[in-house]
Amino acid sequence: MTMDKQLMMKELPAAERPREKLLAKGAQALSNAELLAILLRxxxxxxxxxxxxxxxxxxxxxxxxASISPPELSKTTGIGLVKAVTLVAGIELGRRLNQREPGQRPIIRSPQDAADLVMPELRYQTKEHFMALLLSTKNHVIARAIISVGSLNASIVHPRELFREAISYSAAAVILVHNHPSGDPTPSQEDISLTKQLVEAGNLLAIFVLDHVIIGDGKYVSFKEKGII
Structure with missing residues (x-):
């Protein structure tokens, strides 16, 4: 029985094994699960x-x-720290490649554009994730940078962490984004105070904060639309 279990993958038809399938048909032919299986080994x-x-x-x-840390991922049965690091590194490489393809970079023309871009990633998070959309002079998204991950209802953000990322990508402007795990995107007083602090810091650096979008469950609040910025 033990030998059978060890050979389960080998017993699959060659065309169905992820590595053989990738070699025969290309990576695009593989499902997400098959690509993950190759990384897991x-x-x-x-x-x-x-x-x-x-x-x-x-x-x-x-x-x-794409947003989970290796230590947290390694708590999953069958995923040790080495596998967790491999997965996170592979996903991050894919994300960076996508971010650096000029023809595929989304353009932010409205708060709805920003919300649509991050909603699938943030709406179901159980902790607050504070993210920055780093923009070019023409509002192309150069990168999406996670600045901090907090507790159930709070994240801690310091201006130097945000603008270090913006400077490293030569961003002309940023849009702040974070989620409310409760599903209610109504801004708190702390959200408003933090935003004003980051706007002031951005003005000094000439890296302008164009908006702060709070993501809830299928809905959002834009500070720009509310007149807070």
């Missing part, structure tokens, strides 16, 4: 690698995997 004694990949996607979804 092996499963456990009781869970084959393809099933482990499917369980990860069911638990976190692809957007969730």
């Amino acid at each position: 092996t499963g456990t004694k009781n869970i084959p690698v393809n099933r482990l990949a499917e369980q990860l996607l069911a638990k976190y979804e692809l957007a969730g995997l």
